[in-house]
Amino acid sequence: MKILIIEDEFELVESILSFLKNEGYTCEYALNYEAAIEKILLYTYNIILVDLNLPDGNGFNIIKQLKTKNFEGGIIIVSARNTLDDRVTGLNSGADDYLVKPFFLPELNARIKSLIRRVNFKGSNSVEFNELKINNSERLVYIHNESLDLTKTEYDLLLFLFTNKGRVISKESIAEHLWGDYIDMADSFDFVYTHVKNLRKKMLDKGACNYIQTVYGVGYKFIAN
Amino acid sequence: MKLLTKTTLYFITIVLLVLFIGGIVFYFYFKSIVRREVDNELTTNMHHFALILHTKNFKLDSTKLLLPLGYAIKPLAKINPGIFSFKDTIMFDLSSQRYQTFRVIQYQTYFKKTPLQLSIQESLIIIDELIERVAVAIFFLTLFLLGGIFAFNRYFIHQIWSKFFQTLETIQSIEISKNDKLELPVSEIYEFTLLNAVFDKMISRIRNDYFNLKEFTENISHEIQNPLAIIKSKIELLSQNEKLDEEQIKLIHSLQSNAVRLSNLDKSLILLAKINNNQFSERENINIIDVINFHLSNFEDVIQTKQITVQNKINSTFQIHADINLINILILNLLKNAVRHNLKGGTIDLAIEQHQFIIGNTGNEQDVNPDEMFKRFAKATGQPESLGLGLAIIDKICEYYNYTIQYLYNNKYHKFIISF
Numbered sequence: 001m002k003i004l005i006i007e008d009e010f011e012l013v014e015s016i017l018s019f020l021k022n023e024g025y026t027c028e029y030a031l032n033y034e035a036a037i038e039k040i041l042l043y044t045y046n047i048i049l050v051d052l053n054l055p056d057g058n059g060f061n062i063i064k065q066l067k068t069k070n071f072e073g074g075i076i077i078v079s080a081r082n083t084l085d086d087r088v089t090g091l092n093s094g095a096d097d098y099l100v101k102p103f104f105l106p107e108l109n110a111r112i113k114s115l116i117r118r119v120n121f122k123g124s125n126s127v128e129f130n131e132l133k134i135n136n137s138e139r140l141v142y143i144h145n146e147s148l149d150l151t152k153t154e155y156d157l158l159l160f161l162f163t164n165k166g167r168v169i170s171k172e173s174i175a176e177h178l179w180g181d182y183i184d185m186a187d188s189f190d191f192v193y194t195h196v197k198n199l200r201k202k203m204l205d206k207g208a209c210n211y212i213q214t215v216y217g218v219g220y221k222f223i224a225n
Numbered sequence: 226m227k228l229l230t231k232t233t234l235y236f237i238t239i240v241l242l243v244l245f246i247g248g249i250v251f252y253f254y255f256k257s258i259v260r261r262e263v264d265n266e267l268t269t270n271m272h273h274f275a276l277i278l279h280t281k282n283f284k285l286d287s288t289k290l291l292l293p294l295g296y297a298i299k300p301l302a303k304i305n306p307g308i309f310s311f312k313d314t315i316m317f318d319l320s321s322q323r324y325q326t327f328r329v330i331q332y333q334t335y336f337k338k339t340p341l342q343l344s345i346q347e348s349l350i351i352i353d354e355l356i357e358r359v360a361v362a363i364f365f366l367t368l369f370l371l372g373g374i375f376a377f378n379r380y381f382i383h384q385i386w387s388k389f390f391q392t393l394e395t396i397q398s399i400e401i402s403k404n405d406k407l408e409l410p411v412s413e414i415y416e417f418t419l420l421n422a423v424f425d426k427m428i429s430r431i432r433n434d435y436f437n438l439k440e441f442t443e444n445i446s447h448e449i450q451n452p453l454a455i456i457k458s459k460i461e462l463l464s465q466n467e468k469l470d471e472e473q474i475k476l477i478h479s480l481q482s483n484a485v486r487l488s489n490l491d492k493s494l495i496l497l498a499k500i501n502n503n504q505f506s507e508r509e510n511i512n513i514i515d516v517i518n519f520h521l522s523n524f525e526d527v528i529q530t531k532q533i534t535v536q537n538k539i540n541s542t543f544q545i546h547a548d549i550n551l552i553n554i555l556i557l558n559l560l561k562n563a564v565r566h567n568l569k570g571g572t573i574d575l576a577i578e579q580h581q582f583i584i585g586n587t588g589n590e591q592d593v594n595p596d597e598m599f600k601r602f603a604k605a606t607g608q609p610e611s612l613g614l615g616l617a618i619i620d621k622i623c624e625y626y627n628y629t630i631q632y633l634y635n636n637k638y639h640k641f642i643i644s645f
Binding site for chain 2: 216
């Protein structure tokens, strides 16, 4: 899986690279418009992250170039602009997703994974992990081949934690992933706690291992082994 | 009071004062001229009279019948010869049948050794007539002047001040946010040209400031969110380290949540600045119930977790003409406020009455003064993580569209009424 990161802030690129490397992706980056154009003309990528504001050009033009090249991978716009108009323009230009800065790295990871699923399997795939099986197209979870009755939020929570398995996920990033603007960060602890508690209980009741570990004071972690 | 009315009033006062004083001065001046003329005439006549008297064949006895009207000869016991003396006297005038002031000249002389006093009198009726004439003349002069001023002012307003009013109109209709060229009427009057030049300079300076500010608010979003994105990502990488102890994890988490807070604060302040800068000028027809239901459905999860009962009494709707971004933010913030400050197991009531959206919720009494509540950073104590900007944003959006917002509190129940 090859990912190109087009972003002018090198430190941010470093963080993204470091985070995504652990996921087993091959990552390259371009710090400006010119370098980005050169890369997309020479190489092929599965996923491209594009910042709209580049020092020497506009991210939209890169997307246009990709579209004329019949690019088949996924495009995620990463931008500080966050009005509805910006999002609509971004998605209409041909991008698959729009992520507003500053974002949580697990969120970026989840978006990339979700995009890979859509691009590769056209929305139908499932992952298995020990006794756990998650069917993405049907949005169903099975434990020991028995279906687990989850609410929409619980399903999203599980998928988010699972996507970022082996990492400590802060309650803020979970809250933002699940509810976005609809929750105050101040409230997030109680909320995330309640939903994690319910999810964990349902999973344990079906005989699953206790995969969701509480990291005291920070958040949660889906144990990788 | 209009400038012209004010100056006209001053002008009229001065004109009336000048004419009044001028009239009095005129009167006394003419009066003295007339007196001098009368005195000169009487003196000349007296010379003639005395001369005739001294001719040889003049007989004193026969003179009484021969003397013209106003001439008199009176024998005196003792005289002081050779002196002309004048005096004013009031007598009955036969010709006009009334009492009048007469000027009398007296001259004492000897006629064939008989001491005599010769006198000639002349009516001063001309002076009375003079007062009348002067009064009439001043009256007509005043009328003429006032008429002149009035006519002149009308001309003044329409011809000269019209440019001034055109300038005012242009300035009033100018939109700072648009880069239209300022076209002020050209006037040949120096003061108006100066005024136009000042306006021109002022508007371009305001525009400059406005566009700078606008650019600044646009840039600041990008500029601040970038380092924040870096900070957030670095903190996340740091928190993946498995060798961290509990104390370090706490520190990292504190960094994390404050970075999030800063980012949200920045977003909210940029939003407020954008509203202030009129950057939400697009308008479309919005069905208010659609917006409410959309956000309400997104809140479902949060509402359920907090065990809040929503009593949705909305059974009518209305259209508003506004920017969808702002209306979304308005409704979202109102609902968020009602959820956030609600009690566990509390209620939220929603209703629409005519052009009003009413949202009520249970919640503890806030120690913020209701008048202060819509100000930025007005937040209740004990909620340090609240940004204190939610209500300020609501208030700003209402102000932007001239909606009114009312806040009522009664017995642990908060109510907001927005009149669109």
